[in-house]
Amino acid sequence: MDFDRSNSKPHVAILASPGLGHLIPVIELGKRFVTQHNFNVTLFVAPSPTSKAEAQQLQSATTPKIFDIVELPPIDISNIIEPGAAVVRVLRVIMREIRQSLRSAISNMQSLPNALIVDLFGTESMSIAEEFNMLKYIFLPANASFLALTIYTPFLDKQVEGEYEEQKEVLRIPGCSPVRPEDVVDPMLDRSNLQYHEYVQMGVEMAQGHVDGFLLNTWEDLQPKEMKAFRDDNQLGRIVKAPVYPVGPLVRPSGSSGRSSARKLFDWLDIQPSKSVIYVSFGSGGTLSYQQVTEIAWGLELSQKRFVWVVRPPSSDSTDAAFFHGGGDNRDPCTYLPEGFTKRTQHVGIVIPMWAPQMDILSHPSIGGFLSHCGWNSTLESLLNGVRMIAWPLYAEQRLNARLLTDGLGVAVQPKELPVKREVGREEIEEMVRKVMEDGKDGIRSRVNELKNGAQKALCKGGSSYDALYLIVKQCEQKLQIVE
Structure with a gap:
């Protein structure tokens, strides 16, 4: 398969799962690659059951158009999903079923992206990045506590007996603030629900996916304890082998x-x-x-x-x-x-x-x-x-x-x-x-x-979030030089 790489700029593809909460920070991430680092960006948008709200958000947030948007074709999951399926289960099935469409869309591109960034529900698409020899990253439109809990849940699944909410002691994650049982994420509220099994699998895929990095919608000084734990081989660093890049806050601008x-x-x-x-x-x-x-x-x-x-x-x-x-x-x-x-x-x-x-x-x-x-x-x-x-x-x-x-x-x-x-x-x-x-x-x-004030400083040139994204930029630039 031949791709036109002549005189090309670094090119990042981003895959966004359905839901306004996921779409907004993904769009802002794409804007930052374009405006701050002169990248080409292609945003792949998964089909969504959302009606007008998400379409309006996509249109307004990307006007004027500064990067390409590819809306993947609708899919019918009615014969796959069980009636009354919970949100995480629905999102995972959607993202699983669109993989062939994503592969075809990338195959039809004139210029092959140097990297593929998927959000937390699209981790199964990382294999597509491997097929096309792209760098692969996981973007979580969330904070460090959420990544820590998600990564560690496969271990909690083996350690904890019964429902998490019923535990008398806090849930301990190496190097991180403990999690009260009543504060666990929704997929952990019912261990018999398919949503829980999807969530555990997400944690497994994140830890074992051999990714080039995790992007978080937070900044270094907001949660220094958790960020340190990701980098410590005696804490979460023994599970999270890839670097964690806090690149936020990514929010829609006022106007x-x-x-x-x-x-x-x-x-x-x-x-x-x-x-x-x-x-x-x-x-x-x-x-x-x-x-x-x-x-x-x-x-x-x-x-x-x-x-x-x-x-x-x-x-x-x-x-x-x-x-x-x-x-x-x-x-x-x-x-x-x-x-x-x-x-x-x-x-x-x-x-x-x-x-x-x-x-x-x-x-x-x-x-x-x-x-x-x-x-x-x-x-x-x-x-x-x-x-x-x-x-x-x-x-x-x-x-x-x-x-x-x-x-x-x-x-x-x-x-x-x-x-x-x-x-x-x-x-x-x-x-x-x-x-x-x-x-x-x-x-x-x-x-x-x-x-x-800390968030604003993190976003400025020389700030922690700016520098974190710059490290990813350099990796993509090096990837482009290698393939050329």
């Missing part, structure tokens, strides 16, 4: 598009005092019960704090019910919020149905707090803007993220019990809102500003 699409909202924010508004959003994939939505409404009202609430209709399904379709229920919030709520709070708050330009909101000077589901994208957006948080984890790895924000970094408060275990009452919500919005002696504001 004028947010203001134009929500002018009324930003006109209102412009006249609010600095750091006086709490932003409330549970992401594009999380849903709450009717009673919990009611309690949040009352908690906000009782706090008497200004707020912007991106609200979604309640659901009796799981908290990740909207992961793929991004929500499709456009009911008027007045039909499910407490009677008279919007009228009583019309001068102190704004309720927005379904979606809002989050990065533009968080970067506004009037925003002082964020009640968040702790998705990693939202977490990074909050930290980059120096916004304190109320950690309200719902699904996936969000409990792990919430524990990092509260106990590890001290930039968030959290309900006394996990929200997935019980409904959080209005009095507790009121108390948390006041604590985050009123600058007390707990030091949350100063700590979050330190993290903001």
Whole structure:
């Protein structure tokens, strides 16, 4: 097979699995290769059950177009997947079934990429990189704690008896902060579910895949303990043989598009005092019960704090019910919020149905707090803007993220019990809102500003994240010289 390599620049191919949470950081990673290092980038997008939300995100995030996007053809997994399959199981099957399409797409390229970067659900495609003699990397749009737990779960699988949630002792990972049993990721909640077996296999493939490196959407100083453990042969380094590159934070930029699409909202924010508004959003994939939505409404009202609430209709399904379709229920919030709520709070708050330009909101000077589901994208957006948080984890790895924000970094408060275990009452919500919005002696504001400054420094030339990506750039350049 002949590829045109004449006068070619280094070329990276990136494979993204379905889901906005995966797509956003992958796009930003591609942009960084192009704008900072003059690479060619091809983004392969796996077919998704997502409706309009993901397509709109892909279009808006890649305008103007600075790299090639190849949308792989749709596949039918209905005869493969079991009814009611969990998210990780669905994603793994999709990524498994698209391998032939990916192989064909690469074969048809005029210029062969020097490297293939797959995300955590696409690890089985690393063999394709070997076929075409490409460098191979795994990108995790997550933090170091998540990689550590994923890599070590195959060992925990042999060590731990019974369900992880039922363990009396914390789960210990060499060199890392211990994981409380109630904070494990969703695939570990039921060891009889096929999702768990897919997750264990992901850990095996990461450890044994002979990859050239792992890319993490974090920065060195955010989790120095975990980063040290990856490099220590007596700790996680004995399992993770490939280098771990913290190249984040990779987040969508704020811009004028947010203001134009929500002018009324930003006109209102412009006249609010600095750091006086709490932003409330549970992401594009999380849903709450009717009673919990009611309690949040009352908690906000009782706090008497200004707020912007991106609200979604309640659901009796799981908290990740909207992961793929991004929500499709456009009911008027007045039909499910407490009677008279919007009228009583019309001068102190704004309720927005379904979606809002989050990065533009968080970067506004009037925003002082964020009640968040702790998705990693939202977490990074909050930290980059120096916004304190109320950690309200719902699904996936969000409990792990919430524990990092509260106990590890001290930039968030959290309900006394996990929200997935019980409904959080209005009095507790009121108390948390006041604590985050009123600058007390707990030091949350100063700590979050330190993290903001640290993240910005990491991204600059000479910073840890810039230098980490530069090491990958040099490997790709060397690969190009070898094949030429």
